[in-house]
Amino acid sequence: MGKASTVTSWLCCPCRCLFCGVLSCFLSVLACVLLTAGLVVLVLYLLFRPHIIHATAVSADLTNFTLTPRTWILRYNLSLALQLRNPNKRIAIHYHDVAAEAYYEGQRFAHADLPDFFQDTGESSPLNTAFLGHGSLVGGVAAAGFRREAAEGARFSIDVKLGAHMKLKLWVFRVPGPKPKIDCPLRLKRRNATAGAAGPPPEFRPTECRVWF
Template sequence: MGSASRCASCLCCPFKCLACGLFSCLCSILVTVLVVAGILALVLYFIFRPHMIAATVDSASLTAFTLSPSSALTYNLTVAMTVRNPNKRVGLYYDSVEALALYEDQRFGYAPLDAFYQPTEASTQLSPVFGGQQLLEGDATASDFRGQQSGGAFDVEVKLNAKLRVKVWAFKVAGPRARISCPLSLPAPGAAAPPAFKPVDCKVWF
């Protein structure tokens, strides 16, 4: 009875049966493509095993860091840092590279950097320089500044942002945006016999 009913339905509306068949075929193709893409992505992952980039600040110096009564910060900060690509089979392009300097979560310095390419297992030295004057907000910020100044060291954060492109063999594909954060404790300008700078490992996330 059911078979006869379906046949009668197809005889009455052949286009309906054709549409159902095409829909079923498209669903099967889509599922197959997704499964193949997932397997391919898994195979590529195990072949290339991408690793997180690494970054360190090798040296940093504050030659000027003063706060006026109106909370205007005058600063001069130089930083030398190394960014490393630990991957053995993946090259990295760094685009729209920018370095930021922050004090008490307020940005006071900005330095655009040139785009660059890192071959596999390569390191790149970057030297952002920050100088100028910037107004800081908040009475707590001024209070913290005076406290750190009397203690002989300032807590400064240097950030590096870049848009990545990934090179695998001859293929280049868009990658994530890399964000690097480096917390530093730097001797106040003019401090007597400041301690030798110890390299600082930075945090990296995408």
């Protein structure tokens, strides 16, 4: 019994040593790769000092925002002007597949595609979008929220969200960048129907938008 156990242990020992050697080698290579990648990322960060873009809603005009009773059809005419700033001193940005969506009470009611554009280092770019049309609100909660805000001065809580793809220009190199998401929570007063579209829009205070990746 003792001899059999000794023979079995002796036969398994080379396998264990081989496995431990391969595992140790793999872990060493993995540690070197991770360390090298971390150093490269640190050097690139210190070299380019990337900063997140800034977005501000500078003006908005809610010409029409009405809800048909019982059918809950929402008719809208909204124009929004954004100012997008690239604070980076060494990174230029090319935006493509830019799209904007408007939400009310958590429901998307409008979509608009925007043109591609290029933004140089330290540059600010205007970004204008417009939503015009009609759609339906689902559920009584959204309709109740609309009636409440309409009765409280016709000032509505509308979220405008933008998304895009980025290509970053680092010196002469262009590399894929992150996909930014911009969220602009707005409180917009609807135009007075008696004033007409020719009159001045209601006062709007510039609003900082949230930006993340």
